[in-house]
Amino acid sequence: MCLAVALTAARHGATVCNHVEVKELLKKDENGKKVLCGAKVKDHISGREFTVKAKCIINATGPFTDFIRKMDNPNVKTICCPSSGVHIVLPGYYSPDQMGLLDPSTSDGRVIFFLPWQRQTIAGTTDLPCDITHNPSPTEDEIQFILNEIKNYLNTDVEVRRGDVLSAWSGIRPLVSDPNKEDTQSLARNHIVHVSPSNLVTIAGGKWTTYRAMAEHTIDAAIKACNLKPERTEAVTSYLKIEGGQGWTPTMYIRLVQDFGLECEVAQHLAKSYGDRAFAVSKMASLTGKRWPIIGNRIHPEFPYIDAEIRYGVREYACTAVDMIARRLRLAFLNVQAASEALPVIVDLMGEELHWSKDEKEKQIKQANEFLAHEMGQMVNRTSKERIPIKLSKDEIQTYVKRFQLIDKDKKGYVSINDIRRALKSFGDADVSGEQLHEILKEIDTNMNGQVELDEYLQMMSAIKNWRRRIFAFC
Structure with a gap:
């Protein structure tokens, strides 16, 4: 969804930069006060640094909210209280295909959920204070907590095995206190929008299910604070379809099977993942050389991901092998072992598109394996068990x-x-x-x-x- 939102913005004229870090905020004098006018940034793929000019800067950086706020004013109070939420993926037989479960009354008061996802089962979650990092990792204690809790919802003859954990990861929730209020001790239940004296517009907190309302409130604040002149008189977010949604229908996948000769499972996956862009993906698929399917070579025999998705992913800003296995495909989240096995094929295809050298390919595989080992839970036990x-x-x-x-x-x-x-x-x-x-x-x-x-x-x-x-x- 994050990618689809970025692509929709690009379709409407936005410039999208991937793997780019803000290093410094720039200010100018305006009517006797310092206001923001741009930023110095660094491209971590090429190493190049450059300056971006701006009439308004919006800080929508999740857990990193305070890092940007302190670039604007080093003396501001911290408002972000990061919390670690660990999720695990188990085989699909742990849950019914069309039914999920959520229980807010676990043994220690945390919420547990148990949902079918991508033919597997996803379970979570934990809620513990954590440090802010680019590389959050799950711990064995958190994984065991989830496993122990889900035992309560299964028949006693079902053995919940640690070995059934196919993947595990930690996400950082950016819980925030509202700087607009005097009482900043309690955390905001929803999102907050704050404008600093230099016109830094910060949107923090919130959740995916309210992202359009968050965007509308943020843009309204930016227009007012920075005297912007919008092209439209009213917001369009409530009825704007995101990329891939324009021509999608529930039975669209049948056309992919009939028109391109794709496997039914692959066609269903492409339709659900790319919407009407699935046709563009299918046109990039290679011939299998078999009677059926005609096109679409899988990158791993157990999953419906095909070669064309790698080539198409590069056109959707994928820059690294980690981008591909975790942020374009969902393979790293579904099964770390399968992701590791598919890496050579993925890196070869990306290498063709991005003209990688042999050394660069080896570097990408190494970085991706380290990501799987530490951030996706592949090596959690190895260091914790005697x-x-x-x-x-x-x-x-x-x-x-x-x-x-x-x-x-x-x-x-x-x-x-x-x-x-x-x-x-x-x-x-x-x-x-x-x-x-x-x-x-x-x-x-x-x-x-x-x-x-x-x-x-x-x-x-x-x-x-x-x-x-x-x-x-x-x-």
Whole structure:
């Protein structure tokens, strides 16, 4: 939605800059007082710095509201009280397709919700004071809080497993106190609009569901404070359709299937995500070389995202691989492992569009993997859980390393739980029951992603060996 709003603004004449930071606000003398007249900014893609002139500056920076306010006046009081809200994504079977749940009365008074989303289930949320950062990360305690709460809404025979968390992230809520009021201790329930003595118009607080009203109130304040001359006499936000909405209908996807030869699932995804712009995306799709679908090569077999979306995303201001997996596609939010697996294809396609060198491609993959590891929760557990000791002899370790390499035929660096079950049977370890294996795996799958790497496999075999010793001693 954020992107669609920016594109709509561009269609109506706005200039959009991505990855650009305000470094300094500029002022001039006007009728005996200092008023804002522009800003010095830096483009973090090219490194170039330049100046933007302006009759009015609107500060709509969410959690970073006070950073801009203090550029205007270093002595202003802080009004933003940032709060961390963590969300997790679970497999779709955790919730019905068309039903969500919200409970405002959890064990500690925080709100919990449980919703079907993109064929998966999204659950949240936490509410804790946090520091303002460009790279917020979820913590294991917050993830466990959500998992423990949602157990209350499921049948007792459903095991809520940490390993089912496909992705986890933290968002920063910019809760604010109103600088227009003397009592600034209590936080505003809705948005606030404030105009400083130098005419900095700040819009803060609020939420997505009221963004059009927020925009209208902000522009009204800007017109009044800076004596602007609007082209229209009344606001159009209440009836203006955002980009992609002009020609969209609920059955539009059928035309995509019939006209382009797309898979039905892919066509539905494109229609929901791009609206009537889905036709422009489809025209950029490559031939599959198969009888059906005719066009639309998926970038990951488990998701309906296709190659054309990468090329089209670059035309919609995507500058980095992180932009693509998190802010154009939703892959990073739906499944961090799938996002990591799709990265090489995504970076190759972006590289063709943006003329990236080999070094730049490697840099983009590295940055994207770091983003997935820390901001999308992929590595939360690995650092928080104690390592189980490996009690194997040197010869046993060598044997199990060779077995792991045999199981990992594709050289991925990890094996699945089903791979291990089959291998135990083929190597003559069939006396380990599925339930016992499940309990052991709960202990050794340290990053809880359902994939067992070599060190975890060695821990597992060590645990099985010790389990057998206990059984033998008991007998």
